[in-house]
Amino acid sequence: MSQAFDYCNDFVKRFSYERYLSTLYAPLSARPGLIALYAFACEIARIRELVNEPMPGEIRLQWWVDALSGTDHGDVRHNPVAQAVLETIEQHKLSREPFVNLISARRFDLYSDPMPSLNDLEGYCGETSSALVLLAAMILSGAPADRQLSDACGHGGVAYAFAGLMQTLAWQGARHQQFVPVDVLERHRVEAGALQAKSSDAGVLAVVGEMVGHSKTHLLSCENALEGVDPAVLPAFLPVFQVELFFKEAGRKGFEPLEINSGASHIHRMWHMWRSSRQLAKLSAK
Structure with missing residues (x-):
């Protein structure tokens, strides 16, 4: 796995241990994609914990929407979770819509x-x-x-x-x-x-x-x-x-x-x- 996927693996192991465990039952070829998916979910879910007011959270969520749509304001490749999830979407030919919908639903968390x-x-x-x-x-x-x-x-x-x-x-x-x-x-x-x-x-x-x-x-x-x-x-x-x-x-x-x-x-x-x-x-x- 690349450094981005290694980062995601450690991230998921820390913040979603049961999901990390579940990847050990998956074929080796599928594990990086699963780890990237779960790291993305953890990253979005944790935004409420990292901000004191809704607006900074909204900005973070919008950054993710932009990253997924290709209109990001900055190099997403510097974010290991974004890099891994974008590679996973491309490799497994996943629709980006469920990712964007997840981000949209998580706006409820900010309020x-x-x-x-x-x-x-x-x-x-x-x-x-x-x-x-x-x-x-x-x-x-x-x-x-x-x-x-x-x-x-x-x-x-x-x-x-x-x-x-x-x-x-x-x-x-x-x-x-x-x-x-x-x-x-x-x-x-x-x-x-x-x-x-x-x-x-x-x-x-x-x-x-x-x-x-x-x-x-x-x-x-x-x-x-x-x-x-x-x-x-x-x-x-x-x-x-x-x-x-x-x-x-x-x-x-x-x-x-x-x-x-x-x-x-x-x-x-x-x-x-x-x-x-x-x-x-x-x-x-x-």
């Missing part, structure tokens, strides 16, 4: 607006998470996705994102973000401020319970759609099934969703990913 509805959140997760699974699957298969694979990617990405958002409620509260949809809060008669408390009341636990339930439903739909799928695409779904670790944690007595939690250990995640790889292989063989 403190509440997520209006569950449907809006599913749309956001589709653009930011499901699209990533789909692009990874296309890199692995070397072909456009059919309806079955697209359905699996759509549901898998939403399941992954929903679980991740419920796992990071404390971080969201500290940054005055609200990804929990307004209609879900209203359904359980919970005020948005309750999500920034130090501990959960019955209403907050009910809200988290509903969101975890939606994540489980999407994961089951993803699992059903993977029956008989091309086994070459399975590494794209390995990060998705890591949500099962969070489901287990959320089901434990005394679970507190408003506490900062680093999640499972690296060793535990490695073991669970190996187990998931075996389960997905059985689904694919049906």
Whole structure:
């Protein structure tokens, strides 16, 4: 791999360990592309953490749009993630539209607006998470996705994102973000401020319970759609099934969703990913 891809490999290993792990199950020829894709996603997702106000974030996002469209204001080759992702798009003949749509959806992150509805959140997760699974699957298969694979990617990405958002409620509260949809809060008669408390009341636990339930439903739909799928695409779904670790944690007595939690250990995640790889292989063989 070039220095740009080496940089991306270390970057993903640091900021998205489960995605890094999943690339080890992919053929050597596909790993650089997957690493570049995941580095791009991490780079865009981290912009909110790197800026104090929306405008600098908007400028960074626009730089990426310009870089992808070829109208960048500067040499993108000096940015190793941009260099790697542009080479990956060219090598695997990927459409640039999903990348631009992901950037556009991430503009929501820069502001403190509440997520209006569950449907809006599913749309956001589709653009930011499901699209990533789909692009990874296309890199692995070397072909456009059919309806079955697209359905699996759509549901898998939403399941992954929903679980991740419920796992990071404390971080969201500290940054005055609200990804929990307004209609879900209203359904359980919970005020948005309750999500920034130090501990959960019955209403907050009910809200988290509903969101975890939606994540489980999407994961089951993803699992059903993977029956008989091309086994070459399975590494794209390995990060998705890591949500099962969070489901287990959320089901434990005394679970507190408003506490900062680093999640499972690296060793535990490695073991669970190996187990998931075996389960997905059985689904694919049906």
